[in-house]
Amino acid sequence: MKSTTTKEAKAKSISYAKWGYIFILPFFLVYAVFTFYPQILTIYYSFFKYFRDGLTWIGPEFIGFDNYKALLTPTAEGTIDILKYFGNTVIMWVMGAVPQFVIALALAVFFTSTRLNIKGQSIMKTVIYMPNLIMASAFSMLFFTLFSTVGPINSLFVSMGIIDKAFDFFFCTISMRTLVALLNFLMWFGNTTILLMAGIQSIDESLFESARLDGASGLRVFFNITMPLLKPIFIYTFITSMIGGLQMFDVPNILSNRTGQPNRTSETMVMYLNNYLGVSKNFGMAGAISVVLFILTAVLSVIVFKTIDRDKD
């Protein structure tokens, strides 16, 4: 063992450790410069008064937790904006995610059922997954033109007698939020279906077979076998969707023309962040909102990793 003269053994004795560092260097260098440093800077400026007023820059001036206090101070109307926008985000996410998960779960069960033996699955999957790849801003713009007061949906509804004159979908809280939710639902239910299907397919087929031989009904199989075994993947998909929901921006921003109309009821957390980053370049307030978003995401991510870990046991 000691005297290593063969070529093979020699190859093994050379340390290749430095190559490991060389190979991962570009990734970590770029991450440090373009993500990690900006991240630190974001947190740093959240403790500063620092924004642009016209052409002049105000600050940076250290103000401690004042930006955070400002976030939590009620406005003249008596609402705490960040809570209101968090609420909007959650409501619109829930409105889209509930049908998204119910339907995706149902479709995943239908598609994988050998008893139902659904034909044409690959084309169906192709169709329902497609909206996931569509540019959200273009999809939203399409929704805006189709649902606008002079758009075809209004003219269709009027001609069918459902409504007697054009209805402005974007100036009514319920319809506005419903459209945001509908878009998010359309964009994501296909993706969720495919993920849950893969989850069900990874369950041992013999479990389903023996349940069927025992005469268990479809619903019993679902609740006693499918659901418990699918749970880790279901939770993973669900929480990733929550993290995605927290980032909701493109759809409500374009549907509401950046205003969160009506009355800022469709304004999300990231739209709030964007308002401070846009014209005013208020790095102090934008930083504070980013930190809040960061903490919320971190909490959700920890839950994700816990479910993955449990998965391994």
Next chain:
Amino acid sequence: MNSKNKAAAVKLLILRIFVYAVIIFLCALCLFFFIMLFVNSSRTNSQLQRGFTLIPGGHFFYNLNNAVHDSSINIPRGMLNSLIVAGLSSALTTYFSALTAYGIYVYNFKLKKLAYTFIIAVMMIPSQVSAAGFVKIALELDLDNKLWVLIIPSIAAPAVFFYMHQYLKATMPLEIVEAARIDGSGEFATFNRIVLPIMKPAIAVQMIFSFVASWNNYFLPAILLTKPGKKTVPVMIAQLRSADYSKFDMGKVYMFILLAILPVIVVYFILSKSIIKGVTSGSVKG
């Protein structure tokens, strides 16, 4: 016994009809808006004012010509900018994610575990959360309106790294590296000539996903790209919404939207099978 079987068969048939109805409804819902888009992009503004129809208007090329030659929204330029950003981003992201994954998978070094844990830990952090700092630096160094500022960061993509690492673990035996070394192959050459070809399926899938993600990216480009000649497609589309709506030729607006999403739809229908397969292989279970 016979009647019981019959009842069960009827029940199954009803269930099956119900399931098909639900699926067909959902597929129709997915397609409806895009069919409307195709139809409306072929109708002139005056045809569109006449209301809803599913019959094409026959003015597709008229609208296309108008859209391409629009004076305020230079969509061909936007598409070129988007193509540059998305094309280079997807190439960089897949190559360097594969390189990093390979580095961590194959070599043993002190910080290996730490490096891996770090990447996984930051995987879920959305880019919006560091956007404030990013914008600050970009403004300070006069890097707004520079496309490469949106391209270079894609070298470090934790989620793509994770996918590549999973793929290597599942498909690549370490003996290949040993064998290459004995044949006298250098470490970089081994990666480029032997490992990359093995990873081709993973790279192809991730290239498509990152291309699409970059093509559709709106948040940061909307903040950084303010000069007309530098805007990417999503930024231009958002501009349509804030423009004075009543002045617009609606046929042209539909055409803009169609041009924004068409490249992705075309690629999707050519490669849908491998794309859908890629959706699942990217998840935790692998």
